Amino acid sequence: MKSWNEVSIGEPGELVSLLSELIVDPEQAPRTYRRLQAIWARRTSEGIELNYLASSGQGEPFKLWRLFVAPGSGVPSLAMLIPLAGSYEREIADLYGIRFEGAPDQRRLVLHEGSRAPDGFLGLAGSYSDPFAFVSTPTEMPRVGGDDLQQLRFGPVRADVVESGSFTFSYAGEGIVHLETRLFYKHRGMETRFEGRSIQSGSLLAERVSGVDSVAHGLAFALACEDALQLRVPTRAQQLRVLLAELERLYNHLQYFGLLSKLTTLKVADAEGHYLAELVKQLNARLSGGRFLRGLVVPGGLRRDLVTDEVGDVLNELEEQAHTYLSALAGTRSYLDRLETTGMLSAQVALAQGATGPIERASGLDRDLRRDHPYSGYDRYHFAVPGATMGDARARALIREHEIFASFAILGQVIAQLEDGPVFVADDSRRSAEAFGGMGWVEATRGTLIYVVYGEDGYLSRVKIKEPSFSNWRVFPYTVDGTNMMDYAINEASFGLSVAGNDR
Amino acid sequence: MSVWTYRGLRGGVRTIGWPLEEVSGMMGLPVPTAHRCPEGCERCAQSCPTEAITIDDGGVELDHGACIDCKLCVEVCPFGILSPTTSLTRASSDRDALRRRSDVEPAPPTLQPTKHQRWLRKSLFVRHIDCGSCNGCESEITALDNPYYNLHRFGVFFTPSPRFADVLLVTGPITSPMHDPLVATYEAMPGPKYVIATGVCAISGGTNGGGYNAHRGLGGVVPVDLWLPGCPPHPAVIADALLALVGRT
Numbered sequence: 181m182k183s184w185n186e187v188s189i190g191e192p193g194e195l196v197s198l199l200s201e202l203i204v205d206p207e208q209a210p211r212t213y214r215r216l217q218a219i220w221a222r223r224t225s226e227g228i229e230l231n232y233l234a235s236s237g238q239g240e241p242f243k244l245w246r247l248f249v250a251p252g253s254g255v256p257s258l259a260m261l262i263p264l265a266g267s268y269e270r271e272i273a274d275l276y277g278i279r280f281e282g283a284p285d286q287r288r289l290v291l292h293e294g295s296r297a298p299d300g301f302l303g304l305a306g307s308y309s310d311p312f313a314f315v316s317t318p319t320e321m322p323r324v325g326g327d328d329l330q331q332l333r334f335g336p337v338r339a340d341v342v343e344s345g346s347f348t349f350s351y352a353g354e355g356i357v358h359l360e361t362r363l364f365y366k367h368r369g370m371e372t373r374f375e376g377r378s379i380q381s382g383s384l385l386a387e388r389v390s391g392v393d394s395v396a397h398g399l400a401f402a403l404a405c406e407d408a409l410q411l412r413v414p415t416r417a418q419q420l421r422v423l424l425a426e427l428e429r430l431y432n433h434l435q436y437f438g439l440l441s442k443l444t445t446l447k448v449a450d451a452e453g454h455y456l457a458e459l460v461k462q463l464n465a466r467l468s469g470g471r472f473l474r475g476l477v478v479p480g481g482l483r484r485d486l487v488t489d490e491v492g493d494v495l496n497e498l499e500e501q502a503h504t505y506l507s508a509l510a511g512t513r514s515y516l517d518r519l520e521t522t523g524m525l526s527a528q529v530a531l532a533q534g535a536t537g538p539i540e541r542a543s544g545l546d547r548d549l550r551r552d553h554p555y556s557g558y559d560r561y562h563f564a565v566p567g568a569t570m571g572d573a574r575a576r577a578l579i580r581e582h583e584i585f586a587s588f589a590i591l592g593q594v595i596a597q598l599e600d601g602p603v604f605v606a607d608d609s610r611r612s613a614e615a616f617g618g619m620g621w622v623e624a625t626r627g628t629l630i631y632v633v634y635g636e637d638g639y640l641s642r643v644k645i646k647e648p649s650f651s652n653w654r655v656f657p658y659t660v661d662g663t664n665m666m667d668y669a670i671n672e673a674s675f676g677l678s679v680a681g682n683d684r
Numbered sequence: 685m686s687v688w689t690y691r692g693l694r695g696g697v698r699t700i701g702w703p704l705e706e707v708s709g710m711m712g713l714p715v716p717t718a719h720r721c722p723e724g725c726e727r728c729a730q731s732c733p734t735e736a737i738t739i740d741d742g743g744v745e746l747d748h749g750a751c752i753d754c755k756l757c758v759e760v761c762p763f764g765i766l767s768p769t770t771s772l773t774r775a776s777s778d779r780d781a782l783r784r785r786s787d788v789e790p791a792p793p794t795l796q797p798t799k800h801q802r803w804l805r806k807s808l809f810v811r812h813i814d815c816g817s818c819n820g821c822e823s824e825i826t827a828l829d830n831p832y833y834n835l836h837r838f839g840v841f842f843t844p845s846p847r848f849a850d851v852l853l854v855t856g857p858i859t860s861p862m863h864d865p866l867v868a869t870y871e872a873m874p875g876p877k878y879v880i881a882t883g884v885c886a887i888s889g890g891t892n893g894g895g896y897n898a899h900r901g902l903g904g905v906v907p908v909d910l911w912l913p914g915c916p917p918h919p920a921v922i923a924d925a926l927l928a929l930v931g932r933t
Binding site for chain 2: 291292294295297308309311312314316336337338339340341342343344364365366367368369370372373381384385388389390391392394435438446447448449451452454455457458461469470471472474475483508511512678679680681683
């Protein structure tokens, strides 16, 4: 395990002092690159193992703190010092029965209030043939303001073809005083679904955590397994993986502009953005047999080689089309007016609440795993990591606009440099026979995606997915409170969030 | 603003003809050929991540209602008994018709023609509900509105309210918190109403159904009129299923 440095913590009481380097000072502009990435629990023979993962500076290994606690016991909460920790603690409290003492928000998160775990439930173990009993129960809401505030609840079934989630606005006239989001209607327990599966079949599952991030999830999972088994993937497979990952970013970002145009009532721009995304999906289908590029990336490389003859020409044409489309958008005053100063996010809040991907880059935080912790040979390509400091919807769109062209640049280099050779290396080290653990990360369309895998005998025993939307959804309400209803839909679209990824 | 009017006109018509003759590069779900398997070989069934394959005296049976199109079975079969198809796999009103034993194309989806179908022929309103999908199905349903497929031309529209909806497109394996909202949405629709189980999760749970917080598909929750396989279904097949519902295929 070279991708992280481990620190064992003896006593829960030492937790706060040992992790003090991650504390976010709300008064200071963020200068540090170090940040909490995820907290997860795992059942072991010695009790429940709590893991705190943080990213370090460019090129440095990640850092992991480990702490063993008895099932059902209490641990000091970090949420008052590192706000992002609060979400992970609530998840662990729901699923592993650990109490986080002093946590400001101890409501249910992943399991809804109506979920009735069996008696004596002290954490997930093994598989369940039937879901827990479920009795519809109102969500526990915070008390907001006085009598002159109105409450508007919508969801989980919302207008248009969108993912399920529930949103409660406390508002006065046009002004929103508070937005309370309730997600996890779609929680399927994807992490536990890996348990007991073979390493090879885990890829298919990872691809189905968040459909529009299939490659990112499949790749992060494969990289984690390769890290655990110390597999070296052939160059051609690495290059083709980059090709797949950037094609996925392209159709996601183009779709994003289609949606943003729709919400700013530009009918032609709406049609054109969605049409360009459709063209990329069709290219995906011709290249891989599937519009979501599934079923290719596996631990060890790719399941089969790809014929890329056509790709270069199609991409050149698409780049030209994307260029004129995005230039026309950037010159449309009515569109810019709706985005500028909408949903402002400061660098401090972005860091404290864990914003990642285009969201943090639009708020002045400069990080991108492809550049800072290269994987799959990204260090072989030249590309710009765009940055902005405004933190509004316009900045978030601008980052994605530049990333589209960065993707085209990477794709061009991949195709020019593509080597011949095998695309798969089998694991003959027999390392998988022993207990293994490993970590893989990917800069997905929506930000930092991390997979941590544990297993033995070639089978997986625990998989943790650190999903970018999990923290971006946490950030989002901070840009809504104090704004107005008219901007809400545009602001939400400018975040480009995935509910499936968040809920898992 | 005029720049967009000009762009729209200059772009011309981007919509494809209908019915679709061929969608380039797409493969359908694998089907078993009628050849007999050697005794004792169960490689395909063992490779299947969703237990979609059963083997008995009659040969191989592949349930398209559970197939996620991973093609592992095609890869492991040394006898070429399972092969990918080039035609897209269509919806069926009969759940059992998705359990395929041969490469003989099943009859196209038909419902009992009723006078209601005639009412809905040129104006069909669709409500979608996400019951725990991976967002793949939503991405493809959204694609129906892009200029390439342009579902509007058939008089098919998405509606925000179930009160106006004729059809309910259900995606996902039905997670516990979405069970009651699904039933409430169905009950809010006026009759006649139709339900399409969209994608393998909604049919059988696929890879994502089961566990501590999800059911295994739509069966028994609300009545289903069409079972639409695929992981996710291709936009063309979703359009095909919607048109089949009103007897327009």
